[in-house]
Amino acid sequence: MSKKIWYYLRKTAIFIAGVFILTLVVFFISRLAPIDPLQSYYGERVEKMSVEEKNIARDRLGLNEPVFTQYFKWLDNAFHGDFGISYKYKQDALELIGERIGNTLILGGIGFIIIFLGSLGLGLWCARRENSLFDRIVCKLGTILSCVPEFWLALVLILVFCVMLRILPSSGAYSVTAANESGLAALGDRIAHLILPLTVVVLEHLWYYAYIVRNKCLEEIRADYVLLGRAIGLTKRRVVYRHCLRNLMPSYLSIMAIAVPHILGGTYIVETVFSYPGIGSLAYESARFADYNMLMLLCVLTGIVVIFFNMLAQILNEHIDPRIRAEQTVSGRRTADFRQEPK
Amino acid sequence: MGNILEIKNLSVKIPAHGGTVSAVRDVSLELKKGETLAIVGESGCGKSMLCKSIMKLLPERAVIESGQIIVNGTDITGLSDREMTKLRGQLFSYVFQDPLSALDPTMTIGRQIAESILIHQRNLGKEEILARINELLTLVGIKNPEERSRLHSYELSGGMRQRCVLAIVLASNPRILLADEPTTALDVTIQAQILDLLKDIQKKRNMSTVLVSHDMGVVARVADRVAIMYAGKIVETGTAEDIFYSPAHPYTQGLLKSLPINSRGKDVLETIPGMPPSLMRLPKGDAFACRNPKALPIDFIEEPPMFKISDSHFAASWTLDKRYKNSNLE
Amino acid sequence: MQDIIAGVRNLTHEFQLNKKLKIRAIDGLSLDIRRGEILGVVGESGSGKSTLARCMMNIYRPTEGEVFFKNIKCSDRAEYKKHAFELQTKRQIIFQDSASSLNPRMRVIDIIAEPFRINHIVPIRGSIENEARFQLKYTGLDEELLYKYPGELSGGQRQRVAIARALAMEPELLVADEPISAVDVSIQAQLVNLFKHLRNEHGFSIMFIAHDLAMVEFLCDRVAIMYRGRLVELAETKELFANPLHPYTKLLLSCIPIPDPRAERERKHPDFDETEFDTSGCLTEISEGHLLLCGGEKSNNKKGSLAIG
Numbered sequence: 001m002s003k004k005i006w007y008y009l010r011k012t013a014i015f016i017a018g019v020f021i022l023t024l025v026v027f028f029i030s031r032l033a034p035i036d037p038l039q040s041y042y043g044e045r046v047e048k049m050s051v052e053e054k055n056i057a058r059d060r061l062g063l064n065e066p067v068f069t070q071y072f073k074w075l076d077n078a079f080h081g082d083f084g085i086s087y088k089y090k091q092d093a094l095e096l097i098g099e100r101i102g103n104t105l106i107l108g109g110i111g112f113i114i115i116f117l118g119s120l121g122l123g124l125w126c127a128r129r130e131n132s133l134f135d136r137i138v139c140k141l142g143t144i145l146s147c148v149p150e151f152w153l154a155l156v157l158i159l160v161f162c163v164m165l166r167i168l169p170s171s172g173a174y175s176v177t178a179a180n181e182s183g184l185a186a187l188g189d190r191i192a193h194l195i196l197p198l199t200v201v202v203l204e205h206l207w208y209y210a211y212i213v214r215n216k217c218l219e220e221i222r223a224d225y226v227l228l229g230r231a232i233g234l235t236k237r238r239v240v241y242r243h244c245l246r247n248l249m250p251s252y253l254s255i256m257a258i259a260v261p262h263i264l265g266g267t268y269i270v271e272t273v274f275s276y277p278g279i280g281s282l283a284y285e286s287a288r289f290a291d292y293n294m295l296m297l298l299c300v301l302t303g304i305v306v307i308f309f310n311m312l313a314q315i316l317n318e319h320i321d322p323r324i325r326a327e328q329t330v331s332g333r334r335t336a337d338f339r340q341e342p343k
Numbered sequence: 344m345g346n347i348l349e350i351k352n353l354s355v356k357i358p359a360h361g362g363t364v365s366a367v368r369d370v371s372l373e374l375k376k377g378e379t380l381a382i383v384g385e386s387g388c389g390k391s392m393l394c395k396s397i398m399k400l401l402p403e404r405a406v407i408e409s410g411q412i413i414v415n416g417t418d419i420t421g422l423s424d425r426e427m428t429k430l431r432g433q434l435f436s437y438v439f440q441d442p443l444s445a446l447d448p449t450m451t452i453g454r455q456i457a458e459s460i461l462i463h464q465r466n467l468g469k470e471e472i473l474a475r476i477n478e479l480l481t482l483v484g485i486k487n488p489e490e491r492s493r494l495h496s497y498e499l500s501g502g503m504r505q506r507c508v509l510a511i512v513l514a515s516n517p518r519i520l521l522a523d524e525p526t527t528a529l530d531v532t533i534q535a536q537i538l539d540l541l542k543d544i545q546k547k548r549n550m551s552t553v554l555v556s557h558d559m560g561v562v563a564r565v566a567d568r569v570a571i572m573y574a575g576k577i578v579e580t581g582t583a584e585d586i587f588y589s590p591a592h593p594y595t596q597g598l599l600k601s602l603p604i605n606s607r608g609k610d611v612l613e614t615i616p617g618m619p620p621s622l623m624r625l626p627k628g629d630a631f632a633c634r635n636p637k638a639l640p641i642d643f644i645e646e647p648p649m650f651k652i653s654d655s656h657f658a659a660s661w662t663l664d665k666r667y668k669n670s671n672l673e
Numbered sequence: 674m675q676d677i678i679a680g681v682r683n684l685t686h687e688f689q690l691n692k693k694l695k696i697r698a699i700d701g702l703s704l705d706i707r708r709g710e711i712l713g714v715v716g717e718s719g720s721g722k723s724t725l726a727r728c729m730m731n732i733y734r735p736t737e738g739e740v741f742f743k744n745i746k747c748s749d750r751a752e753y754k755k756h757a758f759e760l761q762t763k764r765q766i767i768f769q770d771s772a773s774s775l776n777p778r779m780r781v782i783d784i785i786a787e788p789f790r791i792n793h794i795v796p797i798r799g800s801i802e803n804e805a806r807f808q809l810k811y812t813g814l815d816e817e818l819l820y821k822y823p824g825e826l827s828g829g830q831r832q833r834v835a836i837a838r839a840l841a842m843e844p845e846l847l848v849a850d851e852p853i854s855a856v857d858v859s860i861q862a863q864l865v866n867l868f869k870h871l872r873n874e875h876g877f878s879i880m881f882i883a884h885d886l887a888m889v890e891f892l893c894d895r896v897a898i899m900y901r902g903r904l905v906e907l908a909e910t911k912e913l914f915a916n917p918l919h920p921y922t923k924l925l926l927s928c929i930p931i932p933d934p935r936a937e938r939e940r941k942h943p944d945f946d947e948t949e950f951d952t953s954g955c956l957t958e959i960s961e962g963h964l965l966l967c968g969g970e971k972s973n974n975k976k977g978s979l980a981i982g
Contacts, residue, residue, distance in 0.1 A: 224444040233432030233462045246449045321449050322495045385857040530717040535928040557858050560930025563937040583934035601862035602932050603891035611866045615859040618827050
């Protein structure tokens with residue numbers, strides 16, 4: 001047991017070190033970008049400022065110090081929960097993100113769950129009916145949908161459902177009037193605002209991952225254990241859902257762990273088109289205007305998400321596939337120890 | 344003794360790129376209760392396809408063109424997949440060449456056996472299932488069944504894996520066991536053990552076995568009757584004694600002669616010249632004719648029918664035709 | 674003493690599975706291959722036969738011990754570099770699965786020509802095409818296969834192409850790692866005859882790794898039995914099959930199936946509870962040319978341990 005605790009402690013240490021290295025890299029790279037951070041702080045006023053004024057402003061923001069000092073100051077503050085202010089919004093960066101992250105989590109999170117389960121279901125469904133009409137139609141349709149640019153799909157949906165049919169709202173996360181309505185109505189309003197952005201997010205990613213599941217599952221279906229399962233009287237459906245699923249889960253989980261930031265980050269265009277107040281737009285602005293503090297905080301968040309989900313996937317995989325467990329942990333058993341043949 | 348399995352004029356075709364593969368051509372066979380029938384042939388001669396068509400586990404593209412498969416007196420040729428699923432496991436089951444890939448790597452041996460038990464007996468308690476697992480593992484000769492049932496396939500040796508596959512298959516108590524090269528992937532020492540085990544279990548459970556193999560030594564050890572398959576056709580059937588001591592078909596004769604044990608002291612092995620034909624482009628007449636140095640002119644024109652040599656021994660070769668024999672005498 | 678062409682001395686090879694786990698595939702093995710002989714190497718799967726073959730060919734670097742070819746110590750990096758050309762051309766290997774050891778995107782002629790191109794050798798028979806034609810004919814293949822891809826050939830034909838490629842370099846030593854076990858029975862006999870022909874007519878030295886003991890008995894001059902990475906017995910074929918001494922060899926021999934149903938049904942396999950055999954001790958020459966692993970825990974046999982050769 002203590003071995004296992006050590007194992008997880010070690011993983012956590014690697015996790016923390018990973019985030020630390022990430023901040024370091026992002027900090028220095030962002031300093032290399034040829035953009036003046038003052039521009040995001042003062043906006044157009046910066047062009048009228050004299051060199052001295054600029055210098056004073058830099059001093060105030062701590063930008064004149066050596067990059068290392070800046071980094072360690074940032075790190076020190078970050079440890080105390082202070083991530084600095086956003087140059088553009090002149091607000092505490094953490095607070096700013098806090099206000100908006102909920103919206104992104106709802107959009108991206110629900111999207112991710114739908115994509116995760118939907119891809120798995122669709123992929124298995126298609127694999128079981130390889131080359132049937134259904135499979136072929138879904139394959140073609142999915143490929144086309146994945147090729148359609150997000151913004152275009154979003155605009156078409158807005159055109160159809162908001163302009164022509166007028167049944168769904170076209171922008172925002174909630175109606176201005178919804179604030180005074182009761183809980184249930186407000187929830188309905190939220191959902192109505194979510195439908196279109198969510199549709200775009202899901203449609204863009206769903207087939208990509210479903211296709212991976214389908215192909216991986218087809219590979220598994222060719223394996224002998226499927227034939228043995230059929231030979232002892234299991235239905236094909238049961239073999240696929242009981243055995244193939246278990247065997248393809250490790251690779252699927254690993255892929256989905258990488259997909260988390262991809263899908264969350266991919267909501268950016270959707271957020272812009274639908275004027276949805278999430279952190280996608282924040283991320284874009286922070287990079288464009290050298291909003292250093294905001295950028296750093298977003299990087300740390302993304303890093304945590306990536307590393308956390310990767311670790312989660314790995315732990316789940318070890319749970320599902322004993323071979324990975326044996327490779328990873330020290331207690332890996334040797335096949336040769338069990339070679340002894342009874343009479 | 345009655346026949347538990349009868350195959351009548353079975354033909355299986357598989358459409359493929361650039362033609363149709365005639366995997367099984369007009370095969371007729373019977374399997375008696377409690378006997379072991381060995382099907383011998385080279386890779387790609389259709390012996391695996393024959394087994395899979397008995398269980399109706401053919402690839403989806405494959406078509407049974409004609410013929411009947413009769414198990415226990417009922418014709419199963421036209422049964423749907425759902426009806427077949429009920430029969431599989433209980434009536435017949437299948438053991439493969441490679442036990443590693445036949446086991447699900449993510450599940451323990453015990454769970455896989457339990458799954459097999461539960462397919463046909465749904466309402467067993469946990470204790471009963473555990474007892475059955477132990478009983479099955481002991482039957483296939485695994486010591487410490489409780490401990491071993493908690494292991495995964497990658498933790499076992501090849502021989503142990505094949506034993507576990509047997510335990511999974513035997514859980515549903517099949518009447519017919521189709522064993523497709525069950526020992527080919529194993530070492531010689533373990534091969535002998537598994538063959539003995541198969542024989543032993545067959546006696547205990549009164550099963551009938553179809554053993555597919557290319558190894559004449561293995562066949563000699565376990566088979567009661569032997570069917571030689573060449574290019575999708577059965578070319579000779581008979582008791583093991585018939586086949587090994589008085590082979591009638593030139594292919595069978597060639598196979599036996601090419602065994603090193605029959606060339607002891609000689610400088611070269613006897614060989615069958617040439618290569619087996621592709622099942623996609625079969626030659627006219629006897630498929631073996633082009634490799635047979637003593638082929639008759641008629642071999643290249645017409646396929647020989649099965650000739651009866653004795654009550655148990657049949658072979659498809661024109662040399663057995665009366666006309667040929669007479670002309671030889673003249 | 675007969676002319677020795679290649680061999681290994683106290684060879685040990687370990688595979689590092691992860692930080693803590695090592696598997697010793699070969700454990701202190703010494704072996705010689707004489708010029709013009711076919712040496713059979715037999716053992717269960719996992720006994721280190723293939724690892725031995727790969728060490729002989731410098732595909733794996735031995736953890737300990739040395740590999741030599743003629744007078745060249747090829748396990749030594751500097752010496753290997755000095756004699757790289759000779760080592761790469763005069764030793765050739767044939768693998769078990771020709772379907773995966775031949776590049777499916779290359780035509781037969783390109784496969785045979787590749788070693789010439791890599792080593793910048795001008796073929797003796799003029800052009801590469803003539804050379805490839807000759808090698809195909811020599812290994813019993815039709816010339817029309819020259820422009821085909823491995824996928825279009827049958828298993829037996831492919832294995833012959835693999836042999837043709839190996840022979841094109843006119844090697845002195847041929848290492849064949851289970852060359853016939855993936856091939857049909859009727860083709861096996863043809864290939865075995867080809868190997869025998871190579872030895873008899875052209876004096877090739879061949880290390881023939883197999884698990885089919887009946888074929889080994891027919892083909893090989895001497896047989897080495899491996900068990901768990903150790904050499905347990907080595908003798909002339911006739912001597913070994915007539916007078917096996919090590920219990921593992923006895924077990925192996927008793928398990929060869931005989932294609933004779935009456936005899937086979939009556940034959941009892943010896944009971945063996947344990948496949949664990951003692952692998953300690955050292956190789957001792959019991960009679961001339963017959964080496965046996967003995968000593969170990971039970972007896973302190975001081976007949977004089979012997980480093981062969």
